[in-house]
Amino acid sequence: MNILVVGRGGREHAICQKLSVSESVNNVFCAPGNDGMKGDATLVSIDEMNFSALVEFVEKEKIDFTIVGPENPLLAGIVDYFQERKLAIFGPTKKAAEIEGSKAFAKQLMSKYHIPTATFATFTDLQAAKDYVEQQGVPIVIKADGLAAGKGVVIPHTLEEAYRTLEEMLVHKRFGEASTKVVIEEFLEGEEYSLMSFVNGDKIYPLAIAQDHKRAFDGDQGPNTGGMGAYSPVPHIGEDVIDRTLASIVKPVAEAMISENRSFTGILYAGLILTTEGPKVIEFNARFGDPETQVVLPRLQNDLAQVIQGVLAREEVSMEWDENVMLGVVLAAKGYPNAYEKGLVIEGVSSISEDAYVFHAGTKLKDGQFLSNGGRVLLVGAKNTTINQARKAVYQELEQVSTDAFFYRNDIGERAIKNVSSSFERTHTR
Numbered sequence: 001m002n003i004l005v006v007g008r009g010g011r012e013h014a015i016c017q018k019l020s021v022s023e024s025v026n027n028v029f030c031a032p033g034n035d036g037m038k039g040d041a042t043l044v045s046i047d048e049m050n051f052s053a054l055v056e057f058v059e060k061e062k063i064d065f066t067i068v069g070p071e072n073p074l075l076a077g078i079v080d081y082f083q084e085r086k087l088a089i090f091g092p093t094k095k096a097a098e099i100e101g102s103k104a105f106a107k108q109l110m111s112k113y114h115i116p117t118a119t120f121a122t123f124t125d126l127q128a129a130k131d132y133v134e135q136q137g138v139p140i141v142i143k144a145d146g147l148a149a150g151k152g153v154v155i156p157h158t159l160e161e162a163y164r165t166l167e168e169m170l171v172h173k174r175f176g177e178a179s180t181k182v183v184i185e186e187f188l189e190g191e192e193y194s195l196m197s198f199v200n201g202d203k204i205y206p207l208a209i210a211q212d213h214k215r216a217f218d219g220d221q222g223p224n225t226g227g228m229g230a231y232s233p234v235p236h237i238g239e240d241v242i243d244r245t246l247a248s249i250v251k252p253v254a255e256a257m258i259s260e261n262r263s264f265t266g267i268l269y270a271g272l273i274l275t276t277e278g279p280k281v282i283e284f285n286a287r288f289g290d291p292e293t294q295v296v297l298p299r300l301q302n303d304l305a306q307v308i309q310g311v312l313a314r315e316e317v318s319m320e321w322d323e324n325v326m327l328g329v330v331l332a333a334k335g336y337p338n339a340y341e342k343g344l345v346i347e348g349v350s351s352i353s354e355d356a357y358v359f360h361a362g363t364k365l366k367d368g369q370f371l372s373n374g375g376r377v378l379l380v381g382a383k384n385t386t387i388n389q390a391r392k393a394v395y396q397e398l399e400q401v402s403t404d405a406f407f408y409r410n411d412i413g414e415r416a417i418k419n420v421s422s423s424f425e426r427t428h429t430r
């Protein structure tokens with residue numbers, strides 16, 4: 001098979017890497033990709049949003065199917081565009097991708113079909129939103145309705161901060177069109193986890209779960225980002241919780257999408273929180289998560305191209321997972337998720353040990369040297385028998401690539417270590 005991956009980040013690098021080791025795959029192309037992926041894919045310099053040029057390429061190169069990484073082309077209808085031309089593509093149609101594209105749509109869908117999530121209300125009017133916040137109290141969660149690359153969520157702990165956030169979003173349009181409407185939700189507490197599933201209508205093929213780290217700084221401080229690091233599996237989220245999540249959330253939502261005439265095919269990403277009342281939805285995405293994909297796909301033992309082909313054909317597909325833990329830490333440019341510089345020299349990428357993975361997110365090669373070309377620059381990951389060992393390996397490698405121009409979180413995986421050791425203590429003191 002020849003496969004085209006659309007996108008340019010660390011997620012797409014992980015997808016290309018997995019496809020490049022698939023026995024059933026001859027050529028992996030990535031449009032537009034980034035320089036750091038060159039060992040795993042042939043780069044095609046076509047922008048994600050240039051659908052006609054992508055179709056022309058697919059027809060010329062006899063691509064068997066296309067996988068779409070990011071949300072923007074999905075929401076702009078890339079899948080519809082390919083399907084109208086009878087080209088195989090793995091991803092949701094524009095109507096189905098709305099589950100990510102509008103938080104208000106996703107919340108209304110969940111409320112109509114009784115899918116557990118935080119109670120909420122949506123607003124376009126500033127005064128009405130302020131009144132609601134005053135009545136609900138803080139902490140409270142304020143989300144831009146549309147796409148904001150993971151950054152459109154603010155959790156104010158004072159009323160003043162809540163009012164300021166609402167003004168910034170609704171009046172000053174901090175996230176442009178995406179924040180002309182806001183969703184205000186109840187603040188939930190519990191352990192977060194991400195469950196991605198391949199979905200084709202009512203057929204669901206769950207992947208291994210992961211835990212992301214959304215805040216910029218150690219100890220979950222600082223602004224929300226696209227994700228600063230992840231690991232898989234998540235030892236403190238048991239099989240019973242995953243089963244419950246599938247039964248009470250993933251299956252009903254896939255069925256709800258069919259009932260709403262928005263049948264979903266592609267990767268349905270559920271961002272979840274385990275509350276005292278059970279699993280609840282924080283958000284849905286209509287694609288692979290980033291950075292979750294970088295720690296989940298390396299654990300997949302099957303041929304990814306065959307798995308996706310099986311899903312597209314609605315066949316039975318069983319996936320096996322490496323029992324080792326995969327942990328990855330994102331190296332970001334200082335300033336991210338706000339303004340940051342590009343073109344900064346990244347040290348020592350080529351001398352990273354063979355036991356570690358590097359997935360490039362925003363890098364560029366110039367005169368044989370990698371320069372940064374985005375906020376999230378790359379992810380260093382390692383697989384090992386324990387989370388502690390995987391962590392050690394990753395942080396050791398990061399020391400040689402990071403300089404003053406970059407930052408990374410030092411506490412990726414700590415929650416798992418704490419949770420596992422406290423359950424160990426519980427069992428052993430009983």
Ligand code: AMP
Pocket residue numbers: 118141143150151152153155185186187188189192214224271282283
């Ligand atoms: P989202 O972009 O919707 O995934 O939100 C980003 C992050 O904000 C999540 O990963 C959570 O850490 C936090 N968050 C979002 N919604 C809630 C909520 N209702 N209660 C508590 N935390 C939340």
Ligand code: GLY
Pocket residue numbers: 150212226227285288289290291292
């Ligand atoms: N890591 C969260 C996301 O991909 O949206």
